[in-house]
Amino acid sequence: MPVPRTLVAVFLTLVVLVPLAAYAQGDQAYDIVKGERNESFVLPYGAANHDRRDPVVYTFDQPIGQNWIMGVQNTLSYTTKQDAKVVMVLREQAPSEKFIEIYMYGGDVRKYVVNVNSPEIGYTTIYSNDERGWSTEGPVGVTHVENQGLLISDGQRVVVDKLDVNGFNLASVEVYGNDESGLPANAYAGAVSFSLVFGSIVGTPVYYLPGAIMAGVGAVIGILLIVKKRKK
Numbered sequence: 001m002p003v004p005r006t007l008v009a010v011f012l013t014l015v016v017l018v019p020l021a022a023y024a025q026g027d028q029a030y031d032i033v034k035g036e037r038n039e040s041f042v043l044p045y046g047a048a049n050h051d052r053r054d055p056v057v058y059t060f061d062q063p064i065g066q067n068w069i070m071g072v073q074n075t076l077s078y079t080t081k082q083d084a085k086v087v088m089v090l091r092e093q094a095p096s097e098k099f100i101e102i103y104m105y106g107g108d109v110r111k112y113v114v115n116v117n118s119p120e121i122g123y124t125t126i127y128s129n130d131e132r133g134w135s136t137e138g139p140v141g142v143t144h145v146e147n148q149g150l151l152i153s154d155g156q157r158v159v160v161d162k163l164d165v166n167g168f169n170l171a172s173v174e175v176y177g178n179d180e181s182g183l184p185a186n187a188y189a190g191a192v193s194f195s196l197v198f199g200s201i202v203g204t205p206v207y208y209l210p211g212a213i214m215a216g217v218g219a220v221i222g223i224l225l226i227v228k229k230r231k232k
Contacts, residue, residue, distance in 0.1 A: 029058050031193075040195040045076055045187040048086040048177035055089070055176035058194070063093050064170040066146040068198035071139035077189035078106025084186040085111075086177050090142065093171035100142065100150070100168070106186070110134050112154055118165045127152070127159045139195075144168045170198075 027046035033039065039060065047056035070090075078084040084106040091099045098118045105111035112133025117123040134140060135155030143151040150168065152160035173194060177186035 027056050029056075034061075037199040038195075038197045040193070042191050042193045043175050045190045047175040047192065048076060048187040049185045050176040051178040051181045051183070052087075052176055053181065055174040057172055057174050059172040060170070064196070064198045066144060066167050066169055067200055068144055068170055068196060070142045070170075071193075071195040072102075072142065073139045073193040073195075074104055074134070074136075075190040076106070076187040076192065078187050079185050081184050081186070082107075084177070086175060086186060086192060088192070089174040090168075090170055091172050091174065092169050096169075098165065098168065100152075100165075102140070102142070102152075104134050104140070108132075110136075112159075114152055114160055116150070116163070116165060120164075120166055126163060129154070129159070144170070170196075 027044060027050065029041040029043055031040070031042040033041075041058055043056055043058070050056055072088065074086065076086060086104050088102045088104075089099050090102075099116075101113075101115040101117070103111070103113035103115075109130060110132050112127070112129045113125060114127040115123065115125050133154060138155040140155050141151070141153040141158075144165075144167075145151075146167070148162055150160060150163040150165050151158055175192060
């Protein structure tokens, strides 16, 4: 008995749409934990294969404010293409155009680039290192403290110290990897984990000693992992 054409058409439509839906859902944040002064989430490797015009976006329920410490643990398995990378963009709430942009390349070189866009300095490369720029031994740290400015580490040491960006109220995180659509994948496994502590940081070691950011971020991630296990 011949199969009706309408059934064939429906079947073909599902064959096309189901993988697309799985791709869209599979790149979203998971392991989301929200506390009174902390929040963490994980983005799978597929986020690094999105392009600049279609990033994976994680938006906080409310802008975090000016005092926060973020740890970024990159466990991506990069593809062998020369410019394989993941880009993380920390943004203020619209209509503000202020953002912090971090490039983490793969391969043995692990190029590491930090860009900042603000009305005061425009779009500027604040730090760039082409030779083992970021460490796989610890999380990259990004911190903003009111009246102290922006601090960023490469996983081992502070590379941006007390940069004045006239405040930064973190509202969202965007992740992508390709500058244009249709380019080869950047990663095939792993994830990028974000752990955030926020609120008044005055009186903590980080407020007085920028170098403490590395130890602080490590402690933050350890605490949040314990919280996740308990909640599960």
